[in-house]
Amino acid sequence: MTQSAFLSFNSVSKRYQNQEILREFDLTINDGEFFTILGPSGCGKTTILRLIAGFEQPDHGCVVLDGQDIGNLPAEHRPTNTVFQSYALFPHMSIYDNIAFGLKMSGVDKAEIKQRVHEALSVVQLDGFENRKPHQLSGGQKQRVAIARAIINRPKVLLLDESLSALDYKLRQQMQNELKRIQRQLNITFVYVTHDQEEALTMSDRVLVINNGQAQQIGTPREIYESPVNLFVARFIGESNIFKAKITQCLDNYQYIAEIYGLQWKITADHKFAVDEHVNVILRPEDLRVMYSEDAPQEPGFVGKIIERNYTGKTLDSVIQLDNGHILGISEFFNEDDPDFDYNINQKVWVNWVHGWEHVIKADER
Amino acid sequence: MNISTFSSLINFRRVVITLTLSWLTLFVLLPHLMVLLTSILSPDSEHLVVWPITLDNYTRIFEPIYANIFWDSLLLSGTTTVICLLIGYPFAYFLSNMTPTLRVVLLFLMVVPFWTNSLIRIYAIKMIIGKKGIINSFLLTTNIIDTPLQILYTDFAVVIGLVYILLPFMVLPLMASFDKLDKNLIEVGRDLGASAVNRFIHIILPLTAPGIIAGSLMVFLPAMGMFYVADILGGAKTLLLGNVIKNQFLVVRDWPFGSAFSVFLIVLMAALLAIYHRANSYIQQKGGLDDENL
Structure with missing residues (x-):
């Protein structure tokens, strides 16, 4: 071409x-x-x-x-x-x-x-x-x-x-x-x-x-x-979970610590940001990691409950309401270890994501 | 739906159908049967019709004098149809492309004259085109001409009257055709490099053909029977088939021949309608006229 x-x-x-x-x-x-x-x-x-x-x-x-x-x-x-x-x-x-x-x-x-x-x-x-x-x-x-x-x-x-x-x-x-x-x-x-x-x-x-x-x-x-x-x-393109965040610390190499819903997260961006700057952290439903609360590791994560589960064939798409009231959409592929994997409504869950999978944009951009 | 409303619905339907059927039998079927019967009886100056049964009335239709009238009638109706088409086609096209409000207004203006009896409107035309009519007075006072134009009592006057009365019957089916015409197809034509003329010939004309045929029939068929237009605007000449019939009944008082002529006209119209129906279902099935058929 x-x-x-x-x-x-x-x-x-x-x-x-x-x-x-x-x-x-x-x-x-x-x-x-x-x-x-x-x-x-x-x-x-x-x-x-x-x-x-x-x-x-x-x-x-x-x-x-x-x-x-x-x-x-x-x-x-x-x-x-x-x-x-x-x-x-x-x-x-x-x-x-x-x-x-x-x-x-x-x-x-x-x-x-x-x-x-x-x-x-x-x-x-x-x-x-x-x-x-x-x-x-x-x-x-x-x-x-x-x-x-x-x-x-x-x-x-x-x-x-x-x-x-x-x-x-x-x-x-x-x-x-x-x-x-x-x-x-x-x-x-x-x-x-x-x-x-x-x-x-x-x-x-x-x-x-x-x-x-x-x-x-x-x-x-x-x-x-x-x-x-x-x-x-x-x-517009696909589903997105958008977290309002505030930069609390600038590390080197476009690495930052940001506060989201009271927790400190390490994030990577492709822009320069200053301390106290507001940003949006975007995570696709398939990029979030979800576990039953009782299995949750000793890492920072949001706690909430399942309020909707939809079986789509390829994936299990669920809606989570965090304890602070925010709603997240997640999408999980079935894997061979656990083909019958499912949630009950009101199931307590724990959510975080693998560092680096987030996408960060400025808060003032619509 | 419960049983009582269901049965009352059935009853209602029965009443409506019975009423309509009796009406049609009494005022449509019976008179036509009487005309049919009269057409095979013999004329009589005293009793109007008498036995015996004869087919002479039908053979007389094919006498040369009536063949001439038939031909003149065809020519007048044909001219009227062509003129209606030439005026109606562009008009229907513009109507279907107008904003809805403007379109309603123009359609309304076209239909308003129908609220007046057509006989009266024909007399109005006489006032306009007559020797001392509006056109001649205007042309005379402005010194464009010095002797009045002879428009009234010519075939041309009859055509004016027929076109005036029948134009809406051409416009309405054409407009329906234009409304059905998918405007995207015209854009596709442009997109594929067709000039305005080619878009008209290859897309618009074939797809509005059903409207053209329907409109033409709705003008042509009634035109042949509108004796009063020919009487008032064409003078005392016998111009249309309708005039022949009227004269046989009211002037010559030969009811059987008038009836035979009526039957003949009905059969003729039925034949034309049947042809239209065949052509239309053929076109409908193909979605329009074929390119090659043009």
């Missing part, structure tokens, strides 16, 4: 009816990467996609694709194609005509259209479906046709608008792998928009987390999951 800016937003602003969606928004997407824009509904992610596709024009700033400012180029003239959330197949055309539509519009000759439709169908593994009608296909098959219809035009960027959200869980997982395979096979830049963090983590090379039109964090899936830069990202 070449690491060059291929698609960029330079200080793009966009409003709808006096509501500012994007303000001086910057974005850089590399050539050939699977880039995901992740955010809650109404955060501006679909607007970004529509600005790339050309369904919207920026009020200010420019959208540059492969060295060319495409900001005011209408959608029909842009080298981009979109896979819509609702598939939006043409109901009156056969699968062949649906997929051939883009090529017909650009005047490609019939023999080449035929060959390329067959290629596209084989990429999405729907060989032999040429003569079917959209209403004869299942949701997953429609989705594949929509992808074939978009990629056949060999776009510079393929845009996917929550393209998998209408599929059921199993099919969605399968299509996630399919999309990754297609992207590798074609080496086209994919820009995927979703509110589903699992989808974003699974498929992407890089993820942009966005909220209220503001970029929160850009990074690899691992970076945004393990090192969220602020509380929004920490809460």
Whole structure:
């Protein structure tokens, strides 16, 4: 993968009816990467996609694709194609005509259209479906046709608008792998928009987390999951236990002693902090260590009781209420030593974590 | 649901169905049967109709003079349908893309004239296009013309009247078609590089075809029977099939022939409706007209 800016937003602003969606928004997407824009509904992610596709024009700033400012180029003239959330197949055309539509519009000759439709169908593994009608296909098959219809035009960027959200869980997982395979096979830049963090983590090379039109964090899936830069990202990506803490002592090498709920904890951060500074210590549910109170070792730990236990198959997800009233979520994998491991409601437990698994962010960052 | 409310529901249904059926039998089925019977009897100046049974009335329909009227009638109704389509199609398109409030207002304005009897509205048109009507007075006083235009009592006047009366019947089914049209499909068309013309030809037109057919039938069929429009605006000429029927009953007093003509018109309309139904279910099943069928 070449690491060059291929698609960029330079200080793009966009409003709808006096509501500012994007303000001086910057974005850089590399050539050939699977880039995901992740955010809650109404955060501006679909607007970004529509600005790339050309369904919207920026009020200010420019959208540059492969060295060319495409900001005011209408959608029909842009080298981009979109896979819509609702598939939006043409109901009156056969699968062949649906997929051939883009090529017909650009005047490609019939023999080449035929060959390329067959290629596209084989990429999405729907060989032999040429003569079917959209209403004869299942949701997953429609989705594949929509992808074939978009990629056949060999776009510079393929845009996917929550393209998998209408599929059921199993099919969605399968299509996630399919999309990754297609992207590798074609080496086209994919820009995927979703509110589903699992989808974003699974498929992407890089993820942009966005909220209220503001970029929160850009990074690899691992970076945004393990090192969220602020509380929004920490809460939006996966589950988080957030402890309010105060630095009480600075050791060397980014090591600190912090006070959490009256106990002193040794923590490691990637920022410099001063004594008395407030910080948030973030721990994922699977990073907390839980024991029955009676088995607890002679180490600092929080004491509480189980108020909820949920068996999910792979894990046992529990909710703990600490004696000081705070609520923690934990997630434990079953292990072979104790496959019947479980909690009773109101079970007394003891919680701590392995030093170094915590992630520390400044308290003033939301 | 307990038994008593269930049985009262059954009773209610029975009452409603019985009432409707009796009404339809008495005022729809019976008159039509009478027309059918009259159509095979012989005319008589004294008793209106007499035995014996004959099919002469039906063979007379195919005499050249009626074939001409039939042809003229088809032409007038056809012209009316095309004009309604040309006006109604863009109008329905804009209506379906409007903000809900504006749309309600415009629909309301379109329907308001229906609260006035159509006969009276046709007389109003006469006032507008007549020799001393509003258009001619205006053009004369502004010296654009020096002799009044002959609009009234022409085929053109009849078409104006028919279009005026029937336009809403074109707009409403078209609007329903445009409402059903998934706007995403038009965006997909843009995304795949289709120009505005191509988007219209390949996406919008085929997908609104059911509305076009329904609207056209709802204009074309009634247009052939609207004798009073032809009477008032077209002068004393016999222009529409409806005029033939009316004249046979009220002027010539040949009830059997008028009845035969009525039956003929009913059969014709039924045939057109059947064709529409077939075409529509074909299109519905395919979700729209095929590209190749255009």
